[in-house]
Amino acid sequence: MxxxxxxxxxxxxxxxxxxxxxxxxxxxxxxxxxxxxxxxxxxxxxxxxxxxxxxxxxxxxxxxxxxxxxxxxxxxxxxxxxxxxxxxxxxxxxxxxxxxxxxxxxxxxxxxxxxxxxxxxxxxxxxxxxxxxxxxxxxxxxCQYTPHHWATRDAVQGGKLGSIKLLDSIHVQVETDPETWRMKLDLAGGGPLPDVGLYSLNILRFVLGTEPEWVFAALRQPTNDPRFREVEESVSFMLSFPGGIIANALTSYGAHKTTTLRVLGEEGSALMEPAFTYTGLSLTLTDKSGQSIPAFDSYDQFGLEVDHFAQRIRDGKTPWTPGEEGVQDHRIMDAIYQSARTGQVVQLEKHAGQDAFRGEKPEIPGQQS
Amino acid sequence: MxxxxxxxxxxxxxxxxxxxxxxxxxxxxxxxxxxxxxxxxxxxxxxxxxxxxxxxxxxxxxxxxxxxxxxxxxxxxxxxxxxxxxxxxxxxxxxxxxxxxxxxxxxxxxxxxxxxxxxxxxxxxxxxxxxxxxxxxxxxxxCQYTPHHWATRDAVQGGKLGSIKLLDSIHVQVETDPETWRMKLDLAGGGPLPDVGLYSLNILRFVLGTEPEWVFAALRQPTNDPRFREVEESVSFMLSFPGGIIANALTSYGAHKTTTLRVLGEEGSALMEPAFTYTGLSLTLTDKSGQSIPAFDSYDQFGLEVDHFAQRIRDGKTPWTPGEEGVQDHRIMDAIYQSARTGQVVQLEKHAGQDAFRGEKPEIPGQQS
Amino acid sequence: MxxxxxxxxxxxxxxxxxxxxxxxxxxxxxxxxxxxxxxxxxxxxxxxxxxxxxxxxxxxxxxxxxxxxxxxxxxxxxxxxxxxxxxxxxxxxxxxxxxxxxxxxxxxxxxxxxxxxxxxxxxxxxxxxxxxxxxxxxxxxxCQYTPHHWATRDAVQGGKLGSIKLLDSIHVQVETDPETWRMKLDLAGGGPLPDVGLYSLNILRFVLGTEPEWVFAALRQPTNDPRFREVEESVSFMLSFPGGIIANALTSYGAHKTTTLRVLGEEGSALMEPAFTYTGLSLTLTDKSGQSIPAFDSYDQFGLEVDHFAQRIRDGKTPWTPGEEGVQDHRIMDAIYQSARTGQVVQLEKHAGQDAFRGEKPEIPGQQS
Amino acid sequence: MxxxxxxxxxxxxxxxxxxxxxxxxxxxxxxxxxxxxxxxxxxxxxxxxxxxxxxxxxxxxxxxxxxxxxxxxxxxxxxxxxxxxxxxxxxxxxxxxxxxxxxxxxxxxxxxxxxxxxxxxxxxxxxxxxxxxxxxxxxxxxCQYTPHHWATRDAVQGGKLGSIKLLDSIHVQVETDPETWRMKLDLAGGGPLPDVGLYSLNILRFVLGTEPEWVFAALRQPTNDPRFREVEESVSFMLSFPGGIIANALTSYGAHKTTTLRVLGEEGSALMEPAFTYTGLSLTLTDKSGQSIPAFDSYDQFGLEVDHFAQRIRDGKTPWTPGEEGVQDHRIMDAIYQSARTGQVVQLEKHAGQDAFRGEKPEIPGQQS
Structure with a gap:
């Protein structure tokens, strides 16, 4: 042979x-x-x-x-x-x-x-x-372990889009079962925000590498829908990042599945859509010369995530998304709920520097180290 | 012959x-x-x-x-x-x-x-x-006179998308000339908000047909950029419409040209992108059976608008977008600037009913009357 | 002011x-x-x-x-x-x-x-x-006067796609009226081939700049359809260009409107779709780094064509697409019909050099001269 | 729990x-x-x-x-x-x-x-x-076991596109290694035709369900490229199916990866692009009301194929694509090479009926049986 x-x-x-x-x-x-x-x-x-x-x-x-x-x-x-x-x-x-x-x-x-x-x-x-x-x-x-999200982050942080001004993200889907644990406040801790809205929050922080300074939010919880007795149906939140960068986000359990991430810079923009699905992620970069869609070899998102965990078990280094990264998102989500409840802006604790809560960078297929 | x-x-x-x-x-x-x-x-x-x-x-x-x-x-x-x-x-x-x-x-x-x-x-x-x-x-x-925007409104108001929950719109572009009258507060009345952000505001109101109840906004005005001595560079605003429908919008003079409108309903979503350009408007409707892109014959947006004006001169009926429609947008923009200045939600006067400030419906090519 | x-x-x-x-x-x-x-x-x-x-x-x-x-x-x-x-x-x-x-x-x-x-x-x-x-x-x-078609030609002839191997073009549409002069052989000279298929033929020649050496074709003319008593319904033709480059094309009066042009090179490919419509032309270039969609300012195709004619009247120079360019397409169409009739390859007269039948290059908006 | x-x-x-x-x-x-x-x-x-x-x-x-x-x-x-x-x-x-x-x-x-x-x-x-x-x-x-290809076939055979007139398919890619067994005539039996062009041939037959009646082909085999000493670089072939339906196809080892399948009917058209890749298949259906992109749950193509084989081992029924299906494609490829060698149309044996060489229909996820 x-x-x-x-x-x-x-x-x-x-x-x-x-x-x-x-x-x-x-x-x-x-x-x-x-x-x-x-x-x-x-x-x-x-x-x-x-x-x-x-x-x-x-x-x-x-x-x-x-x-x-x-x-x-x-x-x-x-x-x-x-x-x-x-x-x-x-x-x-x-x-x-x-x-x-x-x-x-x-x-x-x-x-x-x-x-x-x-x-x-x-x-x-x-x-x-x-x-x-x-x-x-x-x-x-x-999503912090995929070539698509890293390419977006690299475009943002590497200056390809020029100075970054605004971001926008949507993660909504329909949940129909009023009996699922996701609709129970004590089991889930909230509604769509900690489940799907968290993707937007977490990835907005990831692509910028910085931490938000304040948050404003509004939520919708219809009184006549058995699904939303305990948790909200929809949340809109606005985050202000260092340098006056503002991000908007929408999340819901009552709207047709849509997942997007958009970063608007002075010289170009990045659009991921879908942005958070298990498969079929797509990134489009636009600047004055037109649109380009980077090509990636196929990969399994969960496999990349689990491999990172396995490698950190072996080498003892802090994972890229340690518990601290999860705690920070919870702090911000707590503030989002507080803002929605009070109708007031909620200030967040300042955290200077890049990637304040993150550890060892993951190996990303196709990325230059 | x-x-x-x-x-x-x-x-x-x-x-x-x-x-x-x-x-x-x-x-x-x-x-x-x-x-x-x-x-x-x-x-x-x-x-x-x-x-x-x-x-x-x-x-x-x-x-x-x-x-x-x-x-x-x-x-x-x-x-x-x-x-x-x-x-x-x-x-x-x-x-x-x-x-x-x-x-x-x-x-x-x-x-x-x-x-x-x-x-x-x-x-x-x-x-x-x-x-x-x-x-x-x-x-x-x-944009209130094009087949594309009317098809979006019809999808929203005709129930094709199910109950509407959230909306999102972006209109940003780069202005480079610090000397243009658009950068002078007394000539323009503001920066990107009354110029390009107004498209988002006006069309969000148009597709829903209702009036917002409160607004929250944040703006960015860099101190070291000669273009933004008098007017803001970017604004993010959140509007709450009757029924708890929430809309987010982004506008800027400092970000690469992007124009979008997205409506998220329980059974489907509508995306216009580009949403506000003179030519090349595109509408995509998505529901559980996939995506569809309605086809329209080509048309000239300005021609349709001017023809409506000419017809109203002849028949004496109130135009679809009379002065009152423009006044209402100014009231909301005034509230947006107030919210951004104070960091507080600003309540708006309530206006019940559909199309509270509009007149005679325009003839839209290809639309059933 | x-x-x-x-x-x-x-x-x-x-x-x-x-x-x-x-x-x-x-x-x-x-x-x-x-x-x-x-x-x-x-x-x-x-x-x-x-x-x-x-x-x-x-x-x-x-x-x-x-x-x-x-x-x-x-x-x-x-x-x-x-x-x-x-x-x-x-x-x-x-x-x-x-x-x-x-x-x-x-x-x-x-x-x-x-x-x-x-x-x-x-x-x-x-x-x-x-x-x-x-x-x-x-x-x-x-189509020989638009920025989109010239950008395609420039990509092909400028080497962006590497060595060119194959081309493919489709121009089909539905004609429903059996009484239109387009269905009368003596008035039209043929069916979809001289009307819409000619776009494919002419633009294949234009992007390569060379002349085909032989042609093979098949046609379909249903006997029971009153529209096609005199002219064909569909034609498929294959052209061989210098260097062994082969092009396929499809044209029809009996198929849903589709217009495409695709050029396949060793290092990349170009796709125009739609390729021949009055408005909305779109060009996508693909190579190993992904896809890019060049941006053009809007223009009127007929205006560009007529302006070229007007300029040649003034300066006396031969137009880019003189009568000779039209004669050459007729020679090839005559050969296509002959091939379809006989089931044999038909050899064409050789014409060496680039743009053998063309005159003064047009000014194309946005193109470097 | x-x-x-x-x-x-x-x-x-x-x-x-x-x-x-x-x-x-x-x-x-x-x-x-x-x-x-x-x-x-x-x-x-x-x-x-x-x-x-x-x-x-x-x-x-x-x-x-x-x-x-x-x-x-x-x-x-x-x-x-x-x-x-x-x-x-x-x-x-x-x-x-x-x-x-x-x-x-x-x-x-x-x-x-x-x-x-x-x-x-x-x-x-x-x-x-x-x-x-x-x-x-x-x-x-x-590809005869995927929801995407079956949805295309169902659109064609179910009449959604009206009467079918023309088809077009491309499968080209770049092979760079002159030493691979794929470039050796005795090991591979041919060049791109039996390797990648076969996808086009096989799926054209699959979506129509009928067998071609004649074939015409041309090939390109550059004399100065070490890769193509034994096998062809590119092939273009034209097939005529019952009812005068004509299909064009292009295949190559010397052109940038492209895979398409297009079916043109009187009332609509179907486009798969990519059409033959392991992942990311996409189907767009177009008719007078616009474009629609059917949604499918994700699936593994090889898994579906192997499951069909396993089920037929259990129940003893003939697989959907038995050896006979492979033999028929070889007969047509033999004729393609003969046509390219002689420059003549090659007639094929007639096979009446639908799916003349196929067995038990596969279970396709999401398809109504």
Whole structure:
């Protein structure tokens, strides 16, 4: 056979970092587990679930055994699994703190779905617990690990768009089920804001690399819709960043799926649309010579995120989006709710410098280091 | 010759409504005069300018004679021109009131470029003067006369997008000349807000057909840029409409040309981009079945606007965008500046009903009446 | 008045070149006359029509007088109109030769709509007649005068796309009227091929600048459709250009309006879509770094074409698309029909060099000379 | 835990159909194995490779063991692997026949990469061998299993576009390595035609569901390019289908990556672009009311194809794209080369009816059965 293939370079199974997936919802089943299975540095080593039978079906389907399936009450027995280096928490927001603290106590690193928790105080407690235990806490901000979002950030920070003046982001979708935990204030900590609006907030901060100075917001919570008894339907918020840069954002559980990010500079503009979907991200750069659409090789967003976590477990460096990054978003979301409640501008604590809450830069495919 | 052409139906020159163009800037020369020359109901009958020589060159080029060219100081002699039914005022904003009042005094109808004036009080005075004189005052809101904007409004008001929740609009461009009258507060009445941001404000009101209840705004005026000594560089404003519908808008003289309008409903969304340019408008409707881009025959925006004015001169009905429509936008812009100055929400006077300030619906090509 | 407008530079009416429009169909009424009226170098000075009443209505609408309207039988009296420098022939194809010869005899320059005639022999006779009379004959190939098509040609010939390998073009539309002269073989000279397919043929030659060496074609003429009793419904043709470059093209009167031009090179590709419409032309260049869409200022295609004709009347230089350019397309179309009839490849006469049949390069807005 | 996830339904590992991957090139490593690992009905059970060490690294990475890795010379020992139901042949084209015959002899079903072989005679021998052995032979025509291509076919065959008149397809890309087996005539059977042009040919047949009646083709093989010593660089071919429908296609190894499919009907048109890539397929339907872009849930093309193969192994029904489908494409490609060599039209054998060479319809996500 004369054929010499172009070798991909997954590592052997022995060297890939083992993760326990905590919570087997749709996201775990359809996105995370498939992505981790084909990632370069991580592997699924265990599943934690309330429904053992269902967990075992997953295990068989995904080449694990019945022994790799754990009940929530047996979470602590993961301590003895040498091949489980960390846990990936994919639970309702109100449970993030409990499972982070339990993981920290048994010495496992934590990758936690966004939002990190239900408010800034709770989120800070998670950071403290992981620091005390000497384990990593990483917030699963998938969009801070994609070539598309980095290309946007590079265009912004590298001066391609000239001086930046204004930003605009939309993340709205329709939630129809009044019974989902996402509509329960105590489980979710809020409505669309911490769920989908958080993408806009987090990525606006990411592309600028700076922190907002004040926020103003308004929200809509219809009184006659059973879905919105506890949480808001829509939020509009305005953020002011250093240098007088202003960003607008819209989020909702009551509007047709739309995800955008737009950055307006003196010499050009960047548009991501869709901006936050799992697949099909698109970036268009416009300047006086016309429009250009950068080409990227295909990639899996969750795989890149999980690989970053695995690499930080190995090298001990702070992840790019540590718990602190998640706490800061909670502080701002707390202020957004306060502004909407009072009708007043809410000032935020100043944080100078670039990337005040971030750690080691991720490796981005196709990006020059 | 067997050829029987598809007859266009311009009227004979005798019957077309004669207009005097007051002010021969770039807009008049490149857009308005060519558009009027090929409109169905209007014709250019006279030119008023400060530079008679230049005016006569225009006249010759556009098939008028030297006698059709007037100096500003001779404006009142237009009174005797029976073939001049109305004037189209295309002057710096601060001169709109003076020339409107002078036109009213000689009994000529007035089509006035947007913004109607420099603030709500001045604008109201123009409305009062025209009412007293029994002549029409129409604000030249070109975008309220296009098939694209009406198709967007029809989608919104006809229920195609389901219940409307949020809107978002951007109109930004770069102005480089610190000496232009647009940068002088007394001539322009403001910076990008009354010039380009007004498109967003006016069209947000148009597509919903209702009036905002409060406004919050922030502005940016860099201290070290000679262009922005008197006027703001950028404004972000948030409007709340009846039913809790919230709209965000961005405007600037310091960001790369971008014009958008987005309406987010429970069952679908509408995107116009570009939304406010003279040509190339594009509308995309998105719902769960995908995206669709309605097709329109080509048309001239200025021609449609001027034809509406000509028709209202003939039939005496109130134009769709009378002076009152322009006054209302000034009231809201005044509130936007107040909010930005104070950092507080500014409440607006309530106006119930649909299209509170509008008159006779225009004929829109391709639209069912 | 501090306002100093940006002056456009139409010439005074005295200096603009006067044209007589011969034939008042839809194209004349909706496109050509409005475009000429706002062109820089030309003006409409007379109308020639079979329906004098209708002609006079046009005349009044377009600021001419009844004296400027001529019957076909009085065509020769245009000879005495010193202010008529040339004629623009907008008649059924079979009449192009007669009116070109009549114009030549009275010493008027000729701009003739495409296709130049009904076959190569007739077209050559027109060239000969104009040469003998010492007047210009220009084929109205509008698409050879637009910034979009020149940017495509420049990308191809300037090496931006690397070595060119393949081209593909489509121009199809639906004709529904079996009684139109376009469906009569003696009036039109063919079906969609000389009408819309000619755009593909002509522009493929234009972007390469070379001449095809052989052609193969197939056509479809349904026997049960009253529209296609005399002319074909669809044609597919393949052209081979020097260097082994191959081009495919499709044309039809029975398919939904589509107009494209694609050039495939080793390092990139160019796509125009729509490629041949009166407005809304769009060019996308793609290479390994992604896609870019060049921006152009807006322009009127017919205005650019007519201005070129007017300038050549003044300076006496050969137009960019003289009669010879139209003859060459007829030779190739004759070969396409022959190939389709015989099922054989048809060899074409070789013509070496670039732009073998073209004259003085046009001024293209925004293009570096 | 109140969380009740939306259960995906992969089957347990025991029930998934086991496949041996024969050949570990880039396609296997980067696309096929990851896709099969996350498919619903299939699993990777063994690897066959020339480089055992590399094979074992793959095995470890993909959760197999060293025992699952086979040398080509030990291929026949797969006979005893009860858990290996079929083989997926991913080898240079010239080896397809040998490994298909070897697989048939040991009673394994065969899924073979396209093109099925190097010419029609060889391909027919493969069909015969599998029929004699009572095993399935399926041609891996991935694009006949995607929602996008089925939606195009449904639009065409369901009458949405009106009567179909013309089709056009492009599949070109740049191959730079003169030493790849794809440039060797004896290994590949041809150049771009059987590799990428085959997509156009196969999908043109698929969307119409009928078989071409004649073909005309031209090819380009530069004499001075080391890449094209044995195989052609570019091919243009024209196909005539029943009812006078004509299709044009372009393929090349020397032009910037472009993949399109366009179908032109009397009432509308369909455009797929990109049409043949692994990800990012896009379909636009255009009719008189504008453009619409159908939305699809995301899917993995290879996963859908392999699941179809697995289901047919279970139920014994003929796959949608059996060996016969691959043979027919070889017959047409043989005719294309003959036409290009002779400069003559080549007539093809007639095959009446719809889908003359196809089997059981695949389940397409989102499609009504």
């Amino acid at each position: 004369p054929l010499k293939p172009d070798l991909p370079e997954p590592e052997s199974a022995e060297r890939r970092v083992g993760l326990a997936i905590v919570g087997l919802g749709k996201l775990s089943a359809e996105e995370l587990i498939p992505a981790i299975r084909t990632s370069k540095h991580a592997r699924v080593a265990a599943l934690v679930t309330s429904d053992l039978e269902e967990g075992r079906a997953f295990a068989r389907a995904f080449d694990l055994t019945d022994e790799d399936v754990y009940a929530y009450e047996d979470f602590e027995t993961l301590k003895d699994r040498q091949d489980v280096d960390g846990v990936y928490i994919v639970l309702p927001n109100s449970l993030h703190r409990e499972y982070t603290e339990r993981a920290a106590r048994i010495g496992k690193h934590v990758l936690c779905e966004k939002p990190l928790s239900v408010d800034a105080a709770d989120a800070q407690a998670m950071v403290d617990a992981c620091r005390a235990a000497g384990v990593h806490l990483m917030t699963a901000y998938r | 067997p050829l029987k052409p598809d007859l266009p139906e311009p009227e004979s020159a005798e019957r077309r409504v004669g207009l005097a163009i007051v002010g021969l800037g770039k807009l008049s020369a490149e857009e308005l005069i060519p558009a009027i020359r090929t409109s169905k109901h209007a014709r250019v009958a006279a030119l008023v300018t400060s530079d008679l020589e230049e005016g006569r060159a225009f006249a010759r080029a556009f098939d008028l004679t030297d006698e059709d060219v007037y100096a500003y100081e001779d404006f009142e002699t237009l009174k005797d021109r029976q073939d001049v039914d109305g004037v189209y005022i295309v002057l710096p904003n601060s001169l709109h009131r003076e020339y409107t009042e002078r036109a009213a005094r000689i009994g000529k109808h007035v089509l006035c470029e947007k913004p109607l004036s420099v603030d709500a009080a001045d604008a109201q005075a123009m409305v009062d003067a025209c009412r007293a004189a029994g002549v029409h005052l129409m604000t030249a809101y070109r | 501090p306002l100093k407008p940006d002056l456009p530079e139409p010439e005074s009416a005295e200096r603009r070149v006067g044209l007589a429009i011969v034939g008042l169909g839809k194209l004349s009424a909706e496109e050509l006359i409005p475009a000429i009226r706002t062109s820089k170098h030309a003006r409409v000075a007379a109308l020639v029509t079979s329906d004098l009443e209708e002609g006079r209505a046009f005349a009044r609408a377009f600021d001419l007088t009844d004296e400027d309207v001529y019957a076909y039988e009085d065509f020769e009296t245009l000879k005495d109109r010193q202010d008529v420098d040339g004629v623009y022939i907008v008649l059924p194809n079979s009449l192009h030769r007669e009116y070109t010869e009549r114009a030549a005899r009275i010493g008027k320059h000729v701009l003739c709509e495409k296709p130049l005639s009904v076959d190569a022999a007739d077209a050559q006779a027109m060239v000969d007649a104009c040469r003998a009379a010492g007047v210009h004959l220009m084929t109205a190939y509008r | 109140p969380l009740k996830p939306d259960l995906p339904e992969p089957e347990s590992a025991e029930r998934r159909v086991g496949l041996a991957i024969v050949g570990l090139g880039k396609l296997s490593a980067e696309e096929l194995i990851p896709a099969i690992r996350t498919s619903k009905h299939a699993r990777v059970a063994a690897l066959v490779t020339s480089d055992l060490e590399e094979g074992r690294a793959f095995a470890r990475a993909f959760d197999l063991t060293d025992e699952d890795v086979y040398a080509y010379e030990d291929f026949e020992t797969l006979k005893d692997r009860q858990d290996v139901d079929g083989v997926y042949i991913v080898l240079p084209n010239s080896l397809h026949r040998e490994y298909t015959e070897r697989a048939a002899r040991i009673g394994k079903h065969v899924l073979c990469e396209k093109p099925l072989s190097v010419d029609a005679a060889d391909a027919q021998a493969m069909v015969d061998a599998c029929r004699a052995a009572g095993v399935h032979l399926m041609t891996a025509y991935r």
